[in-house]
Amino acid sequence: MLTDNNKLFHRKKILTAFLLCTGILVLLFGRLVYLSVWEAEHYSQMATSLHERERSIKAARGRILDRNGVVLADNKTVCTVSVIHNQIEDPERVTEVLCQELGLSEEYVKNRVEKYSSMERIKSNVDKETGDRIREYDLAGVKVDEDYKRYYPYDQLASKVLGFTGGDNQGIIGLEVKYEEYLQGEPGYILTVTDAKGIEVEAAGERRVEPVPGSDLCISLDMNIQSYATQLAAQAMATKEADSVSILVMDPRNGEILAMVNVPEFDLNNPYELPEGTPENISSEEKQNLLNGIWRNGCINDTYEPGSTFKIITAAAGLEAGAVTPESTFSCPGFIVVDDRKIRCHKIAGHGSQDFVHATMNSCNPVFITVGLRLGVEQYYKYFEEFGLKTKTGIDLPGEAGTIMHKMEDMGNVELATVSFGQSFQITPIQLLTTAASIINGGVRVTPHFGVKTVDAEGNVLEVMEYPAVEGIVSQETSATMRQILEMVVSEGSGKNGKVEGFQIGGKTATSQTLPRGSGRYIASFVGFAPADDPQVIALAIVNNPQGVYYGGQVAAPIVRQLFENILPYLGIMRYNQ
C-alpha cells in the first residue's frame, strides 16, 4: 500500500507525466493544423500533379483555303488501333477481328496481342469507318483512339507550295512550315487520376483541357487557275519531253500569287512515295536526297539564266536613265564587238537598221548590249540593285534562293554586255516575275506572296498579312513606255505566239542555253501580262530542257496564251472591243 506521503508525490509525478504528454500532443496538433491549413495548398497541388497523368489531345490544324474559300489542306479524322495486354479477355478473337478488319497478317497481330506491354499499337492512320467498325465489336482490351491527320483534297495540286505535315502534324515544307505558328493551334490534355503504378482510377473521372484549333489560312492562290495551269504544264512537259515545266501567275498590282505550278508535282497525301523504278535498296541518305529533289520548288529554290526576258530590265534601266528612247535607232550587222570579244546576235544575218521598239520586238542582242554599255557598269549595277534584283523577293515560302551575280568590281564591258541580254548571272523565276511586274505596274516593287489572312473556324478574320512595297523604282512614264513596247513584242514581234484574240497582251520571250554551253540543253520561257495598258495579271512559263524546237516564242509563249485565253475571262478582264 502507498503511504499517504508517498502517494502524494507519486500523484504529482503522474500528473506531471500526463500533462507533459498531453502538452506534447497539443503541440503536435498545432503542427498538424499548420500543415493542413497553411501548407495545404502547397502540398495538395503537389499531390494532384503526382496523381494526374497527362495525355495530350492534338489540336486540329488550321485549314488552308484558296482565295475563293476552296479548302486545299484539311484534317481528316483517323483512328489508331492499339491493344492493352492486361485487359484482353479473348486473344484469339481479338487477333481474328484485327486481322480481318485491318488487313494485317495473322502473325503480325498475334505477336502484338501476346506481347506483354502496357499498350501496343497495332495500326495508326486507320479510316474512321474501319475504326468505328472495330469499336462496334466491343472487344475487351482493344482501344481505338481518334486522331487528326492532314488531308489534301486535291492530292498533287500546288504540292510544292502547300507542303505537307509530319507525324506530329508539324509542317515539313512549303506554307505548312511558313505558317506553322498560325496553323498548329494549342494541344489540349486529358488529365487522368492514376495510382502509383499508373493504373487509372476509374471512379475519379478525368479532367479535360480542350485543345485550341489552329487558325485557317487564306491564301491568294486560285484553285481553278492553279489546276488549269497544272494541266497546261503537264501537257507541255509531255509533248516537249521536258524535264520540268513551271508556271507562275501573279497579280502585278499587289504581288498576290494566283498559281505556282512546278510539274512534276507530287502527291501530298503520300509525300514519301518514291517514283516508280527507284531501286529498293538505296540508303536512307540517298532516299532523302531523292525526296528533297521531288519536293523542291523550282520557282523559288532554283536559279537560272533568265536570257532575253531580262531585256525588260535592261530596257527599263536604259529608258529610266535616258540612255535610250523608243525612237532611238540602231543598226544590227548580226554581231557586236565588245572590247576584244565578238558577240553574235541570234539572227546571224543581222536585223539591219531598226528603232528601239523594233529591236525589242526582234529581241536583238547587239542593241541591248549597246544600251548596257551606254549605261556603264556602275549605273547598270545601280539599277540592278534598285530594282531589287540583288535581294530576295521575300516570298512567304521557305528556302528562297538568292541571286548569283558578278561583283561590281569584277565586271568589265564583256560581263556587262552579257548581263544586258540576260546571261552570265542567275536569278530565280519568282525574282524575274516580280521585277518584271514591278516595272510594268507603274514602278512599285511588290512582295510576291500567298498568305492573305487568317480566320477562325467561324470565319472571323484574325489577322491580315501585310507586305512591304517599294514605290518608284521606275517612273510612271518608263513603266508606261515598257508596257507599250512589250505589247508590241506580242502583237507584232517575237512573242506573237502569246497573242490572245480580243486582249491586249504584253510579254517577252526567252531562250537561254543552260551551262555548260553547247550541251544542247535550253530553257524556253515567256513572261506575259494582260491587259497590256493596265496589267492585272502577269504570268511566267518556263520549260526546262524541251526536246525538238526549243525557242521560247514557240514553246513557252503558247502556254501563256492558252492560260490567258481561259483565265482572263474567268478573272473578269474585259476584251478591249467589248
Next chain:
Amino acid sequence: MAAQRTSRKRRKKEQTEYFFDYSMLFIVLFLLGFGLVMIYSASSYEAFQEYKDAAYYLKKQLTAIVIGLVMMIVTANIPYHFWERFALLGYIVSALLIPVVLTPLGVESHGARRWIRIPGIGLNVQPAEVAKLCMILFLATLVCKMGKSVRTMKGFILMVIIPFPIAGEIYLITQNLSSAIIILGIAVLMVFVASPDYKKFVIMGVGVLALAALAVFLVVSGDGEGGFRSGRILAWLNPESDPQNKGFQTLQALYAIGSGGIWGKGLGQSMQKLSFLPESQNDMIFSIICEELGIFGAIAVILMFIMLLWRMMVIANNAGDLFGAMLVVGVMGHIAIQAILNIAVVTNTIPNTGISLPFISYGGSSVMFLLIEIGLVLSVARRIQLKELA
C-alpha cells in the same frame, strides 16, 4: 419499506465496491474499431491489387484483435500481483528472445529482420513488443523491491541502466531504433514517477535535447556523409530535397495531410493510399486519417489518446499499491510515447523512424501486446476500492 431500502442500499454498495473502468475500455474499443475502419480504407486498394481480397489486412487485424481482447479479459481477471514473480524471468526471456530473429525462426519483412514466427500458429511476434511488456513488469517490481533506496543516486543509476542492455540489443540486432527509444522512454518515465526528484530529470531532458541538436548539427555540417541515419536527418530538415528516396515517405505523408485540409476528402476518398504512400495502413495511417477526415478526424484521435492517458492517470493515482501504480505508469508511458512519436513522424516534426500508432495501425503482435497491457491496467483498476477513489 425501510428494510427494503436498506437492503437495496447494501446491494448497491456491494456491487460498486470494486471498480471497473468502463470508460477506459470504451476508449480502447473505440480506437480499435476506428482503427479497423481506417485500416480497411487505407489498405483495401493495395490488398485487392496484391491478394485479390480487399479485406485481407482487415481480416488479419480483426483476428489479432479478437485474440488480443480474449487475452485482455484473461489478464484483467488475474490479480496483477500474480505476475510479480515472473519479473526477472521476463527480463531474461526478452533478452534471449531478441537474438532469435537471427535464427531460421526469424522473419524478414520490409528489409528488416524483426519478427519471430511462432511455430504451429503461424503468428509473427516482435520480440521488441515482448521486451516492452517485460520491461514495464520488471521495473515496476524493482521499484517496489528497492523501496526508499530508489531515491538515492545509486538506485537512480541502477534504474536507468537496467533497460540499456535490452534497448541496445534491439537497436543492434534488429536495427530497430524506434523500439529502443520507446523502451528507454518507458523506463525514464517510470523512474521519474518512482523518484521524488525533478532536477535530475530536467538535466537529463536538457542533455538529451542537446545531444540531439549536436547530432543534427554534425550531420548538416558533415555534407550528409554517414549513411542511413544521417540521410534521414537531412530528409527531415528538407523532405523536398530528396523526393524520390529518403524524403519520399515523409513527403507522401505531407501530401496526404495537405490534401486533406480542414474537412478532409471524406472517408475512403484518400488518393495517397493508392500505392503512393508506403505503409499507409501501418506507420503512416495517421496521415490517411488526416487526408480522409481532415483536422477533425485527427483531433478526435488525439483527444481519444489524451482521454485514455487521463483514465490511466486516474487508475495509477488510485492504485491499491505502488506496484499497481507503476505498472499503469509503464503502460501509460508506452502508449503516450508511441502515439507522440508516431504523430511527430507523420507530421515531419522529427526524423522518420518506423513507429506504429497504438491500437490503430495495422500490426497483429503490436495490438495483442497492447491489449495485454490494457488487461493489466484493468486488473489494477479492479483492485481499487471505491472508498479510496479520490
